[in-house]
Amino acid sequence: MSIDLKQELKINQNQHVSEYINKVLGLIEKEDINQDEAEWITKETVDGFRDHVNPGFLDYRKTVTKDGQFAAVEWSDTGACFKDVNGKEYIDCLGGFGIYNVGHRHPKVVKAVTDQLKRQALHSQDLLDPLRAMLAKILAEITPGNLKYAFFTNSGTESVEAALKLAKMYSERTTFISTTRAFHGKSLGALSGTAKGMFRKPFLPLIPGFRHVPFGDIDMMRKTFEVCSAVGEDVAAVLLEPIQGEGGIILPPENYLKEVRELCDQYGALLIFDEVQTGMGRTGKMFAAELFEVVPDIICLAKAFGGGVMPAGAVVATEDVIKSWFPNPFMHTTTFGGNPLACAAAIATIGVLLEEKLPERAAEVGEYFLNKLKEASKGYEDKVQEIRGQGLMIGIEFHQDEIGYEVSKGMFDHGVLVAGTLINSKTIRIEPALTISYEDVDKVVGTFKKVLEQV
Incomplete structure (x- = not known):
């Protein structure tokens, strides 16, 4: 291959990369995206993880995957919740494994x-x-x-x-x-x-x-x-x-x-x-x-x-x-x-x-949350082994990994994200924002009970 041809290919490659970058930056700039843009983002995300990040994530995160594609590609967040690219809102009880104590984007x-x-x-x-x-x-x-x-x-x-x-x-x-x-x-x-x-x-x-x-x-x-x-x-x-x-x-x-x-x-x-x-x-x-x-x-x-x-x-x-x-x-x-x-x-x-006295609030809301979860688990002792915690750091332990996985997946499908994975779901963690409202706590508990009935 001649030097001139190599240079031309390099120029074309750089131009393609620049166009791609500008498209991504344009999407970041937008407050709202349309359905076509959401579909493009979803496809690029799945393809990018498979081809350039690590395809293992697509198998590992099965609780958030549907029909081989991500059911949720996160896009925005606020308070105790986040939204996917399609606008579906989730109560975040995973909290980045304890990142969002003061909430999302306080x-x-x-x-x-x-x-x-x-x-x-x-x-x-x-x-x-x-x-x-x-x-x-x-x-x-x-x-x-x-x-x-x-x-x-x-x-x-x-x-x-x-x-x-x-x-x-x-x-x-x-x-x-x-x-x-x-x-x-x-x-x-x-x-x-x-x-x-x-x-x-x-x-x-x-x-x-x-x-x-x-x-x-x-x-x-x-x-x-x-x-x-x-x-x-x-x-x-x-x-x-x-x-x-x-x-x-x-x-x-x-x-x-x-x-x-x-x-x-x-x-x-x-x-x-x-x-x-x-x-x-x-x-x-x-x-x-x-x-x-x-x-x-x-x-x-x-x-x-x-x-x-x-x-x-x-x-x-x-x-x-x-x-x-x-x-x-x-x-x-x-x-x-x-x-x-x-x-x-x-x-x-x-x-x-x-x-905002959030440590004190974590103690109060955490006690309420813990008691409500224990109450919701009554009658399901064959599935739930123990519910324990301190403040807004709560663990729900199941008798088997498979039960925990199905519960975490079911809760996700109903708009609640918890810490449960395919290979380590015997105990799922509840670590929401310390700002989570009692109303959202009740929604999470209600979802938990509904999913237990179905598992």
Whole structure:
């Protein structure tokens, strides 16, 4: 092929890509789309996932698929709901696995991000960026105990990675204790603390030094500390979710977290709370640590931290823990962590949580929701094994995966999205916006009961 022909083909290719980009941007610009546009978006989405993202998603997300095509391609959202490209509205009880605590596109969070965007989107990486300092001060005020210094990230797994590195530098110990059914992320360090075998096996060996004990078993935790001490592998830190999320909304036994705190103090280990899912008001307190009256040495935040508008996370630690990073603040960095848009979103999010008393609301609405779901499940004990939760973090456990899958699919068909998948539906999670109305709660409960009758 001649050089001229190659250049001509390249020009034609670039022109085609530019035309495609302009069409997509034109659709983004529109407030409303017509039926033809909705059909085009749906086809492009399905084809794009199959040919250029990962075709596995088309099989995995069968609860939202119909006749080989997506029944719902999301397009817009507001409040506690979102709409697909065809205009069908869904009550969002999945909530991005706990992202939308203040609701979808809360006006104050959107305004803060938009206002910041008009002035400066990203920081220079060299000058001091003001919003990072201001957000860190706010976190020092609202986090429990003497947590004082913040390091900002973009996601939960990054927050856990930073916490693990902090713990290693604090004592130069390399042993960590995590728990069964734990989920802390999927980067290599965070995955080492995560318990689910199917995520771990393809990447073994992971980071050495991690030991897993049953969640809630304080005797096994104590014995593990004793063994580690006896063989010279002293524990650097215990990594825990105060309430396990991905594990199926597992609440700790009474006094368990306090006893873990005591063990950490006894053996000179740090206590890391992964509050990526439980934080920011989800459980009825700003942080789940407050529920159990336990102060960790490090707390990990993400998901709802960015208000459902920006990806944002944080690690907040005591001065004693984080001071090893003082001589060289570049020991651990991330380019976009703590960027102005993310900080603006987080500041506004905390403001909304406090002004609207959303943690308190989560406790009240969560209790109502939990009781209504239990009431609706009466007579279906052959299908529903247990309904449990704290605040607006609720789990419905079924006797079999297949039942949970059918329930989550049936609820989706009736306009309610819950956390249920093809391969892990024994427990489906209910994690709506903390702003969800009682009317929507009643609709969800009514849908749940109707679907139970049909399964």
